[in-house]
Amino acid sequence: MRIIWVTLRTTFTVAIVCCLIYNIAVWAVAQSAAPDKADGSLIENAEGQVVGSRLIGQNFTDPGYFHGRVSSIDYDANGSGTPNYAPSNPELLKRTQESVTSWQAENPGVPVSELPIDLVTNSGSGLDPHISPEAAQAQVPRVSAATGLPAEELERMIEDNTQGRSLGLFGEPAVNVLELNLDVQAAVEAR
Amino acid sequence: MTTLSLISIAVTLLIAVLLAKPVGLYLAAAFDYGPNRLNRVFGPLERLIYRISGFREENQSWKSYAAALVVSNAVMILLVYLVLRFQGALPLNPAGVANMEPSLAFNTAISFMANTDLQHYSGESGVSYLSQATVLVFSMFVSPATGLALAMAFIRGLSGKGAGNFFADLIRALTRVLLPVAFVSALLFVFMGVPQTFESAATATTLEGAQQTIARGPIASFLAIKELGNNGGGFLGVNSAHPFENPSGLSNLLQILLMLLVTSALPFAYGKMVGSLRQGRVLFVSMLTMLIVMTGVSLSTESAGNPVLNNLGIQHEQGSMEGKEVRLGEAQSAFYSVITTAAETGAVNTMHDTLTPIGGMVPLANMMLNTVFGGMGVGFVNVLMYALIAVFLSGLMVGRTPEFLGRKIEGKEMKLIAVTLLVQPFLILVPTAIALATNPDTISNPGFHGLTQALYEFTSAAANNGSGFEGLGDATTFWNVSTGIVMYLGRYISMVTLLAVAGSLAAKKPVPAASGTFRTDTAMFGAVFVGIVLIVGALTFFPALVLGPIAEQLTL
Numbered sequence: 108m109r110i111i112w113v114t115l116r117t118t119f120t121v122a123i124v125c126c127l128i129y130n131i132a133v134w135a136v137a138q139s140a141a142p143d144k145a146d147g148s149l150i151e152n153a154e155g156q157v158v159g160s161r162l163i164g165q166n167f168t169d170p171g172y173f174h175g176r177v178s179s180i181d182y183d184a185n186g187s188g189t190p191n192y193a194p195s196n197p198e199l200l201k202r203t204q205e206s207v208t209s210w211q212a213e214n215p216g217v218p219v220s221e222l223p224i225d226l227v228t229n230s231g232s233g234l235d236p237h238i239s240p241e242a243a244q245a246q247v248p249r250v251s252a253a254t255g256l257p258a259e260e261l262e263r264m265i266e267d268n269t270q271g272r273s274l275g276l277f278g279e280p281a282v283n284v285l286e287l288n289l290d291v292q293a294a295v296e297a298r
Numbered sequence: 299m300t301t302l303s304l305i306s307i308a309v310t311l312l313i314a315v316l317l318a319k320p321v322g323l324y325l326a327a328a329f330d331y332g333p334n335r336l337n338r339v340f341g342p343l344e345r346l347i348y349r350i351s352g353f354r355e356e357n358q359s360w361k362s363y364a365a366a367l368v369v370s371n372a373v374m375i376l377l378v379y380l381v382l383r384f385q386g387a388l389p390l391n392p393a394g395v396a397n398m399e400p401s402l403a404f405n406t407a408i409s410f411m412a413n414t415d416l417q418h419y420s421g422e423s424g425v426s427y428l429s430q431a432t433v434l435v436f437s438m439f440v441s442p443a444t445g446l447a448l449a450m451a452f453i454r455g456l457s458g459k460g461a462g463n464f465f466a467d468l469i470r471a472l473t474r475v476l477l478p479v480a481f482v483s484a485l486l487f488v489f490m491g492v493p494q495t496f497e498s499a500a501t502a503t504t505l506e507g508a509q510q511t512i513a514r515g516p517i518a519s520f521l522a523i524k525e526l527g528n529n530g531g532g533f534l535g536v537n538s539a540h541p542f543e544n545p546s547g548l549s550n551l552l553q554i555l556l557m558l559l560v561t562s563a564l565p566f567a568y569g570k571m572v573g574s575l576r577q578g579r580v581l582f583v584s585m586l587t588m589l590i591v592m593t594g595v596s597l598s599t600e601s602a603g604n605p606v607l608n609n610l611g612i613q614h615e616q617g618s619m620e621g622k623e624v625r626l627g628e629a630q631s632a633f634y635s636v637i638t639t640a641a642e643t644g645a646v647n648t649m650h651d652t653l654t655p656i657g658g659m660v661p662l663a664n665m666m667l668n669t670v671f672g673g674m675g676v677g678f679v680n681v682l683m684y685a686l687i688a689v690f691l692s693g694l695m696v697g698r699t700p701e702f703l704g705r706k707i708e709g710k711e712m713k714l715i716a717v718t719l720l721v722q723p724f725l726i727l728v729p730t731a732i733a734l735a736t737n738p739d740t741i742s743n744p745g746f747h748g749l750t751q752a753l754y755e756f757t758s759a760a761a762n763n764g765s766g767f768e769g770l771g772d773a774t775t776f777w778n779v780s781t782g783i784v785m786y787l788g789r790y791i792s793m794v795t796l797l798a799v800a801g802s803l804a805a806k807k808p809v810p811a812a813s814g815t816f817r818t819d820t821a822m823f824g825a826v827f828v829g830i831v832l833i834v835g836a837l838t839f840f841p842a843l844v845l846g847p848i849a850e851q852l853t854l
Contacts (some may be wrong), residue, residue, distance in 0.1 A: 118373070144492075146495050147495065149500055157503070164504065223613045232536045232623060235541070287506070
């Protein structure tokens with residue numbers, strides 16, 4: 108019985124320290140030192156309207172925008188997930204073949220051998236905000252044709268929105284699709 | 299896979315290795331009841347906590363120590379269960395999440411208190427901010443603290459000291475290790491982009507004019523203790539694959555280092571506490587060797603990719619990208635899957651269900667062996683159990699009474715160890731067979747992979763890891779109840795039996811080492827130790843692995 112009584116009192120003190128004080132201390136420092144990041148790295152347009160988060164991918168289907176990765180949840184950021192297809196699952200092959208076929212239809216000038224695998228595979232989160240630099244490069248002819256922007260300008264935008272490896276070493280180079288498309292949108296509107 | 303990504307993995311391992319010894323020496327000092335500098339720093343605060351909690355820092359008997367551990371954890375499981383059941387009516391619930399149903403709350407309460415964090419709910423919709431920030435964070439602090447207390451008591455037993463005081467060890471683990479490190483790393487995570495807010499989900503109008511609701515919350519504080527405490531439960535559904543829970547290569551690095559921080563330091567803490575650092579170093583090197591081999595196997599198979607997709611003629615230099623994130627890439631994803639199962643954390647930055655078959659077998663093997671560092675405290679106690687077995691078998695071979703650190707290992711200890719050893723395969727293989735026979739409709743992938751899904755779920759539960767092959771339809775009463783029971787037994791049976799071993803050894807009179815004594819601080823012993831781990835593991839689980847991942851790889 109004594110153990111139960113001590114447990115209840117210990118639970119109380121630990122809850123005060125680990126739940127209340129710890130959470131609120133982290134929250135207070137975070138909100139005062141880096142409020143933008145603490146709130147989810149949201150991006151606002153010139154009118155102050157939230158257009159998305161720098162860290163969360165969006166669904167792009169317009170040929171005049173760069174497209175992101177396959178998402179079984181259609182980039183619904185109120186959840187997250189993937190279909191969890193095993194390598195041996197026939198559904199995986201079927202879905203990928205469909206992606207390759209529609210890629211061919213949308214990008215007639217670019218051979219399949221230049222289609223990087225990240226564009227036809229489902230990301231882990233279903234919300235991947237990035238594609239590989241090669242995957243952005245492969246879409247330049249299509250976006251250029253749809254928007255009238257010269258290929259060199261699009262390539263410069265890709266470079267601007269490519270984040271390298273952290274500390275030059277950790278992770279992989281990645282292009283932020285939303286930020287890239289914001290630049291595309293601005294350039295189209297400026298014409 | 300590029301040379302650069304190989305270097306990044308080597309650098310990560312190097313940092314972890316360099317941290318292990320200083321952290322280990324710190325741990326040894328932190329749990330020393332005698333007067334030292336740390337006690338002067340933390341003492342006043344801890345004595346206040348002791349007074350409010352109603353206990354004193356006095357030695358318990360081995361039985362009382364074990365009873366305090368099991369009973370306190372059981373009471374806390376009940377409290378967590380109650381909050382989850384009634385979260386819908388409690389405050390701090392901006393998303394209007396409903397009460398958790400009984401079997402899911404049963405599973406979740408055990409899961410978090412047993413340091414497993416198998417999640418059969420999705421963080422965005424299944425739990426309120428209150429549940430996340432209070433009961434789940436509470437469990438994520440208390441369960442690793444319990445594991446660390448167990449390890450310290452066990453090591454005290456091997457060195458002939460008393461067990462210590464469970465509640466004092468629990469508080470020391472919190473004040474001296476978990477809270478300070480978690481606080482600093484939570485802030486680092488915020489600066490890397492992880493949200494920490496109590497505001498409800500954000501709403502955005504996308505470039506193409508659609509509405510996007512973006513779930514967020516107090517993620518950074520949750521994430522820090524999730525990794526540091528080898529818990530692994532994600533704030534968001536897809537865990538550390540979610541860009542909010544792992545925004546960059548840098549946050550990925552910090553997560554890997556946090557997972558290894560305490561568990562890789564424990565061998566050195568042990569060496570210091572038993573008075574011979576060499577004893578700890580040989581175990582550390584043995585485990586590191588196994589870890590490097592596992593990493594090598596995983597990297598080579600993941601970078602080769604999935605032949606089925608590669609045959610489509612697309613550019614596949616990035617390796618197998620299904621279920622992976624671009625910013626992390628194939629190499630860091632495969633590496634993370636090895637670390638998270640070696641350190642029994644269970645956080646994932648890639649979907650393990652989508653790993654290539656052999657790439658998925660490596661995490662499975664890590665969890666089955668449960669000795670490649672292993673989870674917070676419990677992993678190292680498991681390692682010491684295998685060390686005792688290695689000494690015992692070596693002793694039998696040369697016909698001497700086996701001794702470990704000068705204490706004779708006799709029938710009583712070996713019986714307890716044999717029970718502990720047999721419980722794990724029983725908890726994995728029997729429920730897997732039952733699940734396959736009774737619940738085949740919950741398995742999402744066809745063929746050999748389906749068997750691996752069920753096998754992985756119970757292995758993860760029994761080893762208190764918590765990662766999953768998430769295609770499995772595990773949010774049913776059958777899976778909630780069965781894995782709940784497996785997690786509970788997987789955690790507490792071995793804790794009790796191994797505390798009994800420690801108590802029994804502590805009571806023995808040490809015999810002085812002689813020329814014929816089998817030394818346990820040499821490379822020779824390290825090799826025997828690894829051999830025993832692999833032989834026991836292979837004999838137990840090889841047939842299941844052949845039917846699952848190995849068969850699947852052969853069919854691709």
